[in-house]
Amino acid sequence: MKKVLSFLILSFFFFYAVSNAVFAGTVEEEFKIEGLISPASPKALKSALEKKLEVKVIDLNLKSTKTGWPVLRVQFDSMVVSKENIEKVIGEIEDPAGHKFKVHHGPLLANAPILDEEQKAIAILGDTAEVFPNMKNPITDKVASVSRGEKLFVDNCAKCHGLSGNGYGTVAHGFTTWPRQLWAWNNTGPETDGYLFWFITNGRSDMPPWGLILSEYNRWDLINYIKTIKNPGE
Amino acid sequence: MAKKIRDPRLRITRRIKKDQVFKVKVKFDHPSFTGLGIVDDETNPIFNRAIPVSFIRNMFVYYGDQLVSRFRMSSAIADDPLFTFKLKAVQEAPVKVVFVDNQGEKWEVSKKIKFYT
DSSP, rough: OHHHHHHHHHHHHHHHHHHHHTTTTEEEEEEEEOOOOOOTTTHHHHHHHHSSSEEEEEEEEESSSSSOEEEOOOOOOTTTTHHHHHHHHHHHHHHHTOBBBBBSSSSOOOOOOOOOHHHHHHHHHOOOOSSSOOOOOOOOOOHHHHHHHHHHHHIIIIHHHHHHHHSOTTTTTGSSSOOOOOOGGGOOOOHHHHHHHHHHHBBBHHHHHOGGOHHHHHHHHHHHHHHHOOOOTT | OOOOOOEEEEEOSBBBBOOOOOEEEEOOOOOOOOEEEEEESSEEEEEEEOOOOEEEEEEEEEETEEEEEEEEETTTTTOOOOEEEEEEEOOEEEEEEEEEEETTTEEEEEOOOBBOO
Protein backbone atom coordinates (compact mmCIF):
# COMPACT_ATOMS: atom_id res chain seq x y z
CA MET A 1 0.00 0.00 0.00
CA LYS A 2 2.82 2.35 0.91
CA LYS A 3 4.58 1.57 -2.37
CA VAL A 4 1.47 2.36 -4.38
CA LEU A 5 0.96 5.61 -2.51
CA SER A 6 4.56 6.71 -2.97
CA PHE A 7 4.36 5.76 -6.67
CA LEU A 8 1.25 7.90 -7.08
CA ILE A 9 2.83 10.87 -5.32
CA LEU A 10 6.00 10.57 -7.38
CA SER A 11 4.11 10.23 -10.64
CA PHE A 12 2.02 13.29 -9.76
CA PHE A 13 5.17 15.39 -9.23
CA PHE A 14 6.70 13.96 -12.40
CA PHE A 15 3.71 14.91 -14.57
CA TYR A 16 3.51 18.30 -12.88
CA ALA A 17 7.16 18.98 -13.67
CA VAL A 18 6.84 17.75 -17.26
CA SER A 19 3.70 19.74 -17.98
CA ASN A 20 5.29 22.87 -16.52
CA ALA A 21 8.29 22.41 -18.77
CA VAL A 22 6.16 21.85 -21.87
CA PHE A 23 3.54 24.57 -21.30
CA ALA A 24 5.85 27.08 -19.63
CA GLY A 25 5.11 29.83 -22.15
CA THR A 26 1.58 28.86 -23.17
CA VAL A 27 -0.83 31.71 -22.58
CA GLU A 28 -4.35 32.62 -23.57
CA GLU A 29 -5.31 36.10 -24.75
CA GLU A 30 -8.53 37.75 -25.83
CA PHE A 31 -8.79 40.18 -28.73
CA LYS A 32 -11.82 42.31 -29.56
CA ILE A 33 -12.22 42.16 -33.31
CA GLU A 34 -13.43 44.86 -35.69
CA GLY A 35 -14.37 44.04 -39.25
CA LEU A 36 -16.50 40.90 -38.97
CA ILE A 37 -19.11 42.11 -41.41
CA SER A 38 -19.92 39.16 -43.60
CA PRO A 39 -20.95 35.54 -42.94
CA ALA A 40 -17.58 34.41 -44.32
CA SER A 41 -15.57 36.64 -41.97
CA PRO A 42 -15.20 34.39 -38.87
CA LYS A 43 -13.88 31.41 -40.83
CA ALA A 44 -11.52 33.57 -42.87
CA LEU A 45 -10.07 35.19 -39.77
CA LYS A 46 -9.54 31.94 -37.85
CA SER A 47 -7.91 30.01 -40.69
CA ALA A 48 -5.68 32.89 -41.83
CA LEU A 49 -4.43 33.56 -38.30
CA GLU A 50 -3.54 29.92 -37.68
CA LYS A 51 -1.84 29.74 -41.06
CA LYS A 52 0.29 32.84 -40.54
CA LEU A 53 1.29 32.31 -36.91
CA GLU A 54 1.92 29.42 -34.54
CA VAL A 55 -1.24 30.01 -32.57
CA LYS A 56 -4.37 28.08 -31.76
CA VAL A 57 -7.72 29.81 -32.05
CA ILE A 58 -9.81 28.51 -29.14
CA ASP A 59 -13.04 30.24 -30.06
CA LEU A 60 -14.62 33.33 -31.51
CA ASN A 61 -17.43 34.60 -29.32
CA LEU A 62 -19.84 36.58 -31.45
CA LYS A 63 -22.70 36.80 -29.00
CA SER A 64 -23.09 37.97 -25.44
CA THR A 65 -19.69 39.58 -25.02
CA LYS A 66 -19.33 42.33 -22.42
CA THR A 67 -18.64 45.16 -24.84
CA GLY A 68 -20.66 43.87 -27.77
CA TRP A 69 -17.54 43.44 -29.89
CA PRO A 70 -16.77 39.85 -31.01
CA VAL A 71 -14.01 38.32 -28.87
CA LEU A 72 -11.34 36.03 -30.33
CA ARG A 73 -9.63 33.77 -27.78
CA VAL A 74 -6.17 32.64 -28.84
CA GLN A 75 -3.69 30.27 -27.22
CA PHE A 76 -0.02 30.74 -28.03
CA ASP A 77 3.49 30.23 -26.75
CA SER A 78 4.67 33.56 -25.40
CA MET A 79 8.29 32.52 -26.02
CA VAL A 80 7.56 32.24 -29.76
CA VAL A 81 4.78 34.73 -30.49
CA SER A 82 3.96 38.03 -28.82
CA LYS A 83 0.58 39.66 -28.35
CA GLU A 84 1.67 42.67 -30.42
CA ASN A 85 2.68 40.35 -33.22
CA ILE A 86 -0.76 38.69 -33.21
CA GLU A 87 -2.45 42.11 -33.32
CA LYS A 88 -0.26 43.10 -36.25
CA VAL A 89 -1.07 39.94 -38.17
CA ILE A 90 -4.81 40.31 -37.47
CA GLY A 91 -4.52 43.80 -38.97
CA GLU A 92 -3.00 42.34 -42.13
CA ILE A 93 -5.60 39.62 -42.70
CA GLU A 94 -8.06 40.35 -45.47
CA ASP A 95 -11.68 39.30 -45.39
CA PRO A 96 -13.18 37.65 -48.54
CA ALA A 97 -15.21 40.85 -48.95
CA GLY A 98 -11.93 42.74 -49.41
CA HIS A 99 -11.50 44.70 -46.18
CA LYS A 100 -9.08 44.24 -43.32
CA PHE A 101 -9.70 43.20 -39.74
CA LYS A 102 -8.52 45.21 -36.77
CA VAL A 103 -8.15 44.68 -33.03
CA HIS A 104 -10.51 47.04 -31.25
CA HIS A 105 -9.09 49.23 -28.49
CA GLY A 106 -10.94 51.66 -26.28
CA PRO A 107 -14.61 52.34 -25.85
CA LEU A 108 -17.11 52.48 -28.68
CA LEU A 109 -17.75 56.08 -29.60
CA ALA A 110 -21.14 56.02 -31.28
CA ASN A 111 -21.72 59.73 -30.89
CA ALA A 112 -19.11 62.27 -29.88
CA PRO A 113 -20.13 65.13 -27.56
CA ILE A 114 -22.00 67.99 -29.25
CA LEU A 115 -19.64 70.66 -30.64
CA ASP A 116 -19.99 74.33 -29.71
CA GLU A 117 -21.12 75.14 -33.24
CA GLU A 118 -23.88 72.53 -33.04
CA GLN A 119 -24.94 73.81 -29.64
CA LYS A 120 -25.18 77.36 -30.98
CA ALA A 121 -27.18 76.24 -34.02
CA ILE A 122 -29.60 74.30 -31.84
CA ALA A 123 -30.08 77.38 -29.69
CA ILE A 124 -30.69 79.64 -32.73
CA LEU A 125 -33.13 77.36 -34.50
CA GLY A 126 -35.25 76.93 -31.40
CA ASP A 127 -37.00 73.82 -30.20
CA THR A 128 -35.32 70.64 -31.25
CA ALA A 129 -35.19 67.24 -29.67
CA GLU A 130 -31.95 68.09 -27.88
CA VAL A 131 -33.31 70.93 -25.77
CA PHE A 132 -36.43 69.96 -23.92
CA PRO A 133 -38.11 72.30 -21.52
CA ASN A 134 -38.14 71.22 -17.91
CA MET A 135 -41.83 70.71 -17.29
CA LYS A 136 -43.91 69.54 -14.41
CA ASN A 137 -47.01 67.45 -14.92
CA PRO A 138 -49.81 69.66 -13.52
CA ILE A 139 -52.40 66.86 -13.19
CA THR A 140 -52.84 65.45 -9.70
CA ASP A 141 -55.71 62.98 -10.19
CA LYS A 142 -53.74 60.39 -12.16
CA VAL A 143 -56.42 57.65 -12.25
CA ALA A 144 -59.05 59.82 -13.96
CA SER A 145 -56.38 61.34 -16.21
CA VAL A 146 -55.24 57.90 -17.37
CA SER A 147 -58.76 56.87 -18.39
CA ARG A 148 -59.22 60.16 -20.29
CA GLY A 149 -55.81 59.63 -21.85
CA GLU A 150 -56.74 56.12 -22.97
CA LYS A 151 -59.75 57.44 -24.88
CA LEU A 152 -57.63 60.16 -26.50
CA PHE A 153 -55.02 57.55 -27.39
CA VAL A 154 -57.54 55.27 -29.10
CA ASP A 155 -59.07 58.19 -31.02
CA ASN A 156 -55.85 59.91 -32.10
CA CYS A 157 -52.72 57.82 -31.64
CA ALA A 158 -53.62 54.14 -32.08
CA LYS A 159 -53.91 54.42 -35.87
CA CYS A 160 -50.14 54.75 -36.06
CA HIS A 161 -48.80 53.51 -32.73
CA GLY A 162 -51.18 50.52 -32.55
CA LEU A 163 -53.77 49.86 -29.84
CA SER A 164 -51.18 48.15 -27.66
CA GLY A 165 -48.60 50.87 -28.38
CA ASN A 166 -46.37 48.46 -30.30
CA GLY A 167 -45.75 50.86 -33.19
CA TYR A 168 -47.56 48.74 -35.78
CA GLY A 169 -50.70 50.78 -36.30
CA THR A 170 -52.88 50.18 -39.34
CA VAL A 171 -51.67 53.24 -41.25
CA ALA A 172 -48.01 53.07 -40.21
CA HIS A 173 -46.88 50.99 -43.19
CA GLY A 174 -46.38 53.90 -45.54
CA PHE A 175 -44.26 55.92 -43.14
CA THR A 176 -40.59 56.68 -43.57
CA THR A 177 -39.93 55.65 -39.94
CA TRP A 178 -41.87 53.22 -37.80
CA PRO A 179 -43.80 54.84 -34.96
CA ARG A 180 -42.19 54.46 -31.56
CA GLN A 181 -43.05 51.53 -29.29
CA LEU A 182 -44.65 53.39 -26.47
CA TRP A 183 -43.84 51.03 -23.62
CA ALA A 184 -40.39 52.60 -23.66
CA TRP A 185 -41.87 55.12 -21.20
CA ASN A 186 -43.65 52.63 -18.98
CA ASN A 187 -43.36 53.73 -15.37
CA THR A 188 -40.81 56.44 -16.17
CA GLY A 189 -40.49 59.30 -13.71
CA PRO A 190 -41.14 63.04 -14.02
CA GLU A 191 -37.82 63.49 -15.87
CA THR A 192 -39.47 62.32 -19.12
CA ASP A 193 -42.41 64.74 -18.88
CA GLY A 194 -40.66 67.58 -20.71
CA TYR A 195 -39.51 65.30 -23.53
CA LEU A 196 -42.90 63.65 -24.05
CA PHE A 197 -44.76 66.96 -23.90
CA TRP A 198 -42.36 68.52 -26.40
CA PHE A 199 -42.63 65.55 -28.75
CA ILE A 200 -46.42 65.35 -28.67
CA THR A 201 -46.73 69.13 -29.05
CA ASN A 202 -44.26 69.57 -31.92
CA GLY A 203 -44.18 66.15 -33.59
CA ARG A 204 -41.39 64.97 -35.83
CA SER A 205 -40.96 63.16 -39.13
CA ASP A 206 -44.40 61.61 -39.85
CA MET A 207 -45.83 62.47 -36.44
CA PRO A 208 -47.98 65.61 -36.62
CA PRO A 209 -47.70 68.45 -34.10
CA TRP A 210 -50.53 67.54 -31.74
CA GLY A 211 -50.12 70.90 -30.05
CA LEU A 212 -52.28 72.32 -32.86
CA ILE A 213 -55.05 69.80 -32.26
CA LEU A 214 -55.12 68.78 -28.61
CA SER A 215 -55.30 71.11 -25.65
CA GLU A 216 -52.45 71.23 -23.15
CA TYR A 217 -54.68 69.47 -20.63
CA ASN A 218 -55.37 66.63 -23.12
CA ARG A 219 -51.69 66.23 -23.88
CA TRP A 220 -50.91 65.73 -20.19
CA ASP A 221 -53.69 63.11 -20.03
CA LEU A 222 -52.04 61.34 -22.95
CA ILE A 223 -48.65 61.42 -21.23
CA ASN A 224 -50.16 59.92 -18.08
CA TYR A 225 -51.72 57.12 -20.14
CA ILE A 226 -48.55 56.47 -22.18
CA LYS A 227 -46.64 55.89 -18.96
CA THR A 228 -49.02 53.04 -18.10
CA ILE A 229 -48.59 51.16 -21.39
CA LYS A 230 -46.80 47.88 -20.76
CA ASN A 231 -44.96 45.62 -23.16
CA PRO A 232 -47.41 42.74 -23.75
CA GLY A 233 -44.47 40.36 -24.17
CA GLU A 234 -43.23 40.90 -20.64
CA MET B 1 -16.38 51.59 -44.82
CA ALA B 2 -12.71 52.04 -45.32
CA LYS B 3 -13.66 54.60 -47.92
CA LYS B 4 -11.85 57.89 -48.09
CA ILE B 5 -13.73 60.96 -46.91
CA ARG B 6 -13.48 63.76 -49.46
CA ASP B 7 -14.09 67.43 -48.77
CA PRO B 8 -17.68 68.45 -49.58
CA ARG B 9 -18.40 70.15 -52.88
CA LEU B 10 -20.98 72.85 -53.46
CA ARG B 11 -22.70 73.80 -56.70
CA ILE B 12 -24.87 76.86 -57.23
CA THR B 13 -26.57 78.25 -60.33
CA ARG B 14 -24.22 80.75 -61.99
CA ARG B 15 -26.62 83.52 -62.90
CA ILE B 16 -28.59 84.60 -59.89
CA LYS B 17 -30.72 87.72 -59.76
CA LYS B 18 -31.71 89.50 -56.59
CA ASP B 19 -34.71 87.89 -54.86
CA GLN B 20 -34.47 84.85 -57.12
CA VAL B 21 -34.98 81.44 -55.49
CA PHE B 22 -31.93 79.40 -56.43
CA LYS B 23 -30.92 75.79 -55.99
CA VAL B 24 -27.93 74.69 -53.93
CA LYS B 25 -26.43 71.23 -54.37
CA VAL B 26 -23.92 69.80 -51.90
CA LYS B 27 -22.13 66.51 -52.40
CA PHE B 28 -20.25 64.95 -49.53
CA ASP B 29 -18.38 61.66 -49.88
CA HIS B 30 -18.74 60.25 -46.38
CA PRO B 31 -19.41 56.60 -45.50
CA SER B 32 -22.48 55.71 -43.52
CA PHE B 33 -22.52 52.61 -41.40
CA THR B 34 -24.67 51.44 -38.53
CA GLY B 35 -21.74 49.48 -37.14
CA LEU B 36 -23.62 46.20 -37.43
CA GLY B 37 -22.86 43.26 -39.66
CA ILE B 38 -24.35 39.83 -40.29
CA VAL B 39 -21.91 37.03 -39.51
CA ASP B 40 -22.34 33.30 -39.50
CA ASP B 41 -22.28 31.63 -36.11
CA GLU B 42 -21.85 28.26 -37.89
CA THR B 43 -25.44 27.49 -36.94
CA ASN B 44 -27.34 30.61 -37.87
CA PRO B 45 -26.56 34.10 -39.13
CA ILE B 46 -26.55 36.74 -36.41
CA PHE B 47 -26.09 40.49 -36.15
CA ASN B 48 -23.07 41.72 -34.28
CA ARG B 49 -21.03 44.86 -33.79
CA ALA B 50 -18.78 44.85 -36.80
CA ILE B 51 -17.04 48.19 -37.19
CA PRO B 52 -17.37 51.57 -35.47
CA VAL B 53 -20.53 53.53 -36.26
CA SER B 54 -20.06 56.24 -38.86
CA PHE B 55 -22.56 58.76 -40.18
CA ILE B 56 -23.09 62.49 -40.78
CA ARG B 57 -24.84 63.89 -37.73
CA ASN B 58 -25.61 67.46 -38.69
CA MET B 59 -25.51 69.76 -41.67
CA PHE B 60 -25.77 73.52 -41.16
CA VAL B 61 -26.44 76.05 -43.89
CA TYR B 62 -25.27 79.64 -43.42
CA TYR B 63 -26.15 82.48 -45.77
CA GLY B 64 -23.89 85.39 -44.95
CA ASP B 65 -23.54 85.35 -41.17
CA GLN B 66 -26.97 83.88 -40.63
CA LEU B 67 -27.71 80.24 -39.93
CA VAL B 68 -30.65 79.46 -42.18
CA SER B 69 -31.12 75.71 -41.93
CA ARG B 70 -30.14 72.60 -40.06
CA PHE B 71 -30.37 69.04 -41.37
CA ARG B 72 -30.34 66.46 -38.61
CA MET B 73 -29.32 62.96 -39.70
CA SER B 74 -28.83 59.44 -38.40
CA SER B 75 -27.00 56.27 -39.49
CA ALA B 76 -29.93 55.64 -41.87
CA ILE B 77 -28.49 58.23 -44.29
CA ALA B 78 -26.94 57.00 -47.53
CA ASP B 79 -23.24 56.74 -48.27
CA ASP B 80 -21.93 59.83 -50.08
CA PRO B 81 -25.18 61.79 -49.96
CA LEU B 82 -26.18 64.61 -52.29
CA PHE B 83 -28.25 67.37 -50.68
CA THR B 84 -30.35 69.79 -52.69
CA PHE B 85 -32.19 72.74 -51.20
CA LYS B 86 -33.37 76.18 -52.23
CA LEU B 87 -32.47 79.62 -50.95
CA LYS B 88 -33.72 83.09 -51.78
CA ALA B 89 -31.04 85.46 -53.02
CA VAL B 90 -31.52 88.35 -50.64
CA GLN B 91 -27.91 89.50 -50.39
CA GLU B 92 -24.51 89.15 -52.01
CA ALA B 93 -22.86 86.95 -49.43
CA PRO B 94 -21.28 83.52 -49.19
CA VAL B 95 -23.34 80.37 -48.73
CA LYS B 96 -21.54 78.10 -46.29
CA VAL B 97 -22.42 74.49 -45.56
CA VAL B 98 -20.95 72.80 -42.48
CA PHE B 99 -21.02 69.06 -41.85
CA VAL B 100 -20.41 67.37 -38.49
CA ASP B 101 -20.16 63.59 -38.26
CA ASN B 102 -20.82 61.32 -35.27
CA GLN B 103 -17.14 61.39 -34.31
CA GLY B 104 -17.38 65.18 -33.90
CA GLU B 105 -15.28 65.87 -36.99
CA LYS B 106 -16.17 68.97 -39.01
CA TRP B 107 -16.01 69.87 -42.71
CA GLU B 108 -17.15 73.00 -44.48
CA VAL B 109 -17.54 74.39 -47.94
CA SER B 110 -18.63 77.81 -49.13
CA LYS B 111 -19.29 79.77 -52.29
CA LYS B 112 -19.99 83.45 -52.73
CA ILE B 113 -23.25 84.59 -54.28
CA LYS B 114 -22.89 87.42 -56.79
CA PHE B 115 -25.89 88.97 -58.46
CA TYR B 116 -26.12 88.87 -62.24
CA THR B 117 -27.09 92.12 -63.80
